[in-house]
Amino acid sequence: MAIDVPRRWIPYFKVLVHLAALYPLINLYYAAFSDQLGGDPVEAVIHFTGIGALNLLLISLLISPLAKRFKLIFLMQFRRMIGLYAFIYALCHILNFLFFEVQFDLQLFIEEVFKRPYITLGMSAFLLLTALAVTSISKLRRKMKNRWQILHNFIYLIALLVVIHFYWSVKSEIIEPLIYFAMYAALMMFRHKKLRGWMKGITSR
Amino acid sequence: MIIKTTSTSDCKEHDVTDENIYHQRRELIKKMGFLGAGSLLSSSAGASILDIFRDDKIPPSLFSQNKLDYKAINGFDEELTPEAKITGHNNFYEFGVEKQQPAELSQSFNVNPWTLKISGEVENPLTLGYDELYSSFDLEERIYRLRCVEAWSMVVPWIGFSLADLVKKAKPTSRAKYLSFETLYDPVQMPGQRSRRLGGGLDYPYIEGLRIDEAMNPLALMSVGLYGKTLPPQNGAPIRLILPWKYGFKSIKSIVGIKFVERQPATTWNLLAANEYGFYANVNPTVDHPRWSQASERRITSGGIFAQNRIPTLPFNGYGKQVADLYSGMNLRKYY
Numbered sequence: 001m002a003i004d005v006p007r008r009w010i011p012y013f014k015v016l017v018h019l020a021a022l023y024p025l026i027n028l029y030y031a032a033f034s035d036q037l038g039g040d041p042v043e044a045v046i047h048f049t050g051i052g053a054l055n056l057l058l059i060s061l062l063i064s065p066l067a068k069r070f071k072l073i074f075l076m077q078f079r080r081m082i083g084l085y086a087f088i089y090a091l092c093h094i095l096n097f098l099f100f101e102v103q104f105d106l107q108l109f110i111e112e113v114f115k116r117p118y119i120t121l122g123m124s125a126f127l128l129l130t131a132l133a134v135t136s137i138s139k140l141r142r143k144m145k146n147r148w149q150i151l152h153n154f155i156y157l158i159a160l161l162v163v164i165h166f167y168w169s170v171k172s173e174i175i176e177p178l179i180y181f182a183m184y185a186a187l188m189m190f191r192h193k194k195l196r197g198w199m200k201g202i203t204s205r
Numbered sequence: 206m207i208i209k210t211t212s213t214s215d216c217k218e219h220d221v222t223d224e225n226i227y228h229q230r231r232e233l234i235k236k237m238g239f240l241g242a243g244s245l246l247s248s249s250a251g252a253s254i255l256d257i258f259r260d261d262k263i264p265p266s267l268f269s270q271n272k273l274d275y276k277a278i279n280g281f282d283e284e285l286t287p288e289a290k291i292t293g294h295n296n297f298y299e300f301g302v303e304k305q306q307p308a309e310l311s312q313s314f315n316v317n318p319w320t321l322k323i324s325g326e327v328e329n330p331l332t333l334g335y336d337e338l339y340s341s342f343d344l345e346e347r348i349y350r351l352r353c354v355e356a357w358s359m360v361v362p363w364i365g366f367s368l369a370d371l372v373k374k375a376k377p378t379s380r381a382k383y384l385s386f387e388t389l390y391d392p393v394q395m396p397g398q399r400s401r402r403l404g405g406g407l408d409y410p411y412i413e414g415l416r417i418d419e420a421m422n423p424l425a426l427m428s429v430g431l432y433g434k435t436l437p438p439q440n441g442a443p444i445r446l447i448l449p450w451k452y453g454f455k456s457i458k459s460i461v462g463i464k465f466v467e468r469q470p471a472t473t474w475n476l477l478a479a480n481e482y483g484f485y486a487n488v489n490p491t492v493d494h495p496r497w498s499q500a501s502e503r504r505i506t507s508g509g510i511f512a513q514n515r516i517p518t519l520p521f522n523g524y525g526k527q528v529a530d531l532y533s534g535m536n537l538r539k540y541y
Contacts, residue, residue: 035509038305039294040357042503042513101503103515108498116496169496171355172477173302173405 005074017078021085024052025092042100049096053089054162056082058183061159065190080136083155087133090126118168125161128154156191159184267312268442270434275344275364285348286359287507288432294505295439296353297458299388299395302405307439310403314394314438316459321444325465326381329374338429338444342366347426349449351456352488352522358502363447364430369421377417377465384420385470386413386446387462407473413446413457414470414484416531424449424527450521450528452486483541487532488522492541
């Protein structure tokens with residue numbers, strides 16, 4: 001049974017998604033600027049936007065399995081915007097680090113990116129995600145034809161890099177990162193056929 | 206001994222807040238008549254009034270903090286981290302790994318009765334009960350910079366007594382080379398000791414250690430209070446160590462045992478990740494943590510996200526004049 005919603009409802013849902021994604025961000029920065037974000041607002045905004053980006057990334061990966069399994073085809077219309085919000089949160093995450101943590105010390109910023117493996121990994125994931133965000137424009141998608149899908153399959157690698165980045169960044173509290181590993185693994189299970197196909201492609205070569 | 210001399214390395218109010226603004230604030234308060242001359246001298250009263258202007262929120266506390274009788278530092282012109290931030294931003298994994306959790310999860314912590322046992326290689330083993338923590342030694346205020354290994358810092362008006370006085374009272378034997386400290390182990394009261402998720406996977410009880418000459422350094426403080434009152438639980442009530450030239454994790458909280466020993470004792474963070482946290486853990490801008498730089502730090506003061514200024518980190522957190530001799534001839538890259 002396919003559940004579908006009337007086409008004219010979609011824009012309203014989209015407004016809801018925009019609000020759900022933007023409200024926490026606006027709230028966060030308002031609290032940070034007005035000193036209502038605990039003892040260290042810098043750490044708070046970095047962590048919030050980092051975890052937020054990862055959550056949105058995982059939600060975007062949940063959409064196509066849900067749409068297929070429960071025939072909720074209309075959900076596919078939200079995948080791009082959720083993916084783009086993951087990118088926006090990730091961008092905020094990095095800008096927070098640059099603006100508030102290293103405070104525009106570009107040399108320190110670059111040193112940290114190359115010297116610290118977990119930051120190198122996170123930055124690699126961000127650069128890949130940027131490529132996906134840029135090519136999400138419909139015009140480019142049509143132009144790229146089947147190369148578009150190949151590029152956007154990198155989302156599986158990006159999500160993995162981000163989870164490792166999180167795991168690597170903590171001092172000792174590894175349980176939360178391990179939960180994210182489990183969620184990532186579950187999302188990959190939905191795609192086992194696709195993944196197995198690739199593995200065959202690699203091994204038979 | 207009382208440390209009141211200001212050395213050139215001490216940070217002053219004007220390092221962080223514009224001097225004009227600082228004096229304007231004081232003027233404003235004086236004009237509004239909120240403070241009498243006496244309370245103006247007391248840093249605690251001044252700071253708490255300022256906190257209202259700064260719109261800081263002190264978390265509601267079930268835990269009652271008592272006023273302490275101590276020798277205050279008068280005319281000490283140093284920008285303090287607001288009380289709400291000192292008591293609302295803590296690394297005390299016994300009460301949760303997130304910075305706000307200790308303030309939330311520790312308010313029913315019971316510190317009276319308390320027993321601090323001093324034992325091991327001493328001629329005069331002793332036990333201090335709750336009241337004796339405040340009455341056995343003269344209490345004095347000390348304003349110290351606190352540098353966390355995570356590269357943020359605060360300026361805190363502690364109240365306490367010299368660790369050296371306690372050591373002298375215990376009369377260590379010639380075999381006493383190190384001190385081994387232990388935090389309370391009480392999983393009923395400390396949720397982080399019950400749950401690996403809350404407790405960050407550390408092994409409890411938390412243990413720390415010092416060489417005996419480090420313990421005898423006049424800077425080493427046994428703190429029982431801050432901002433004029435007894436310590437709240439999230440800051441290590443009822444008694445904790447303060448070693449301002451070392452990273453914060455050396456300053457063990459809620460101490461129940463100090464044992465004098467012959468060999469270098471194990472320490473909690475070193476056991477967890479020896480390549481990241483050494484036994485000495487002296488603040489050192491030239492030796493990075495493997496995962497982040499220690500060359501600079503963010504000073505947590507009043508104000509929002511734009512006020513958290515990054516400043517260079519100083520060797521021994523700026524206390525080199527007082528402590529560098531302890532480590533002469535040592536390779537501080539090896540003994541980090």
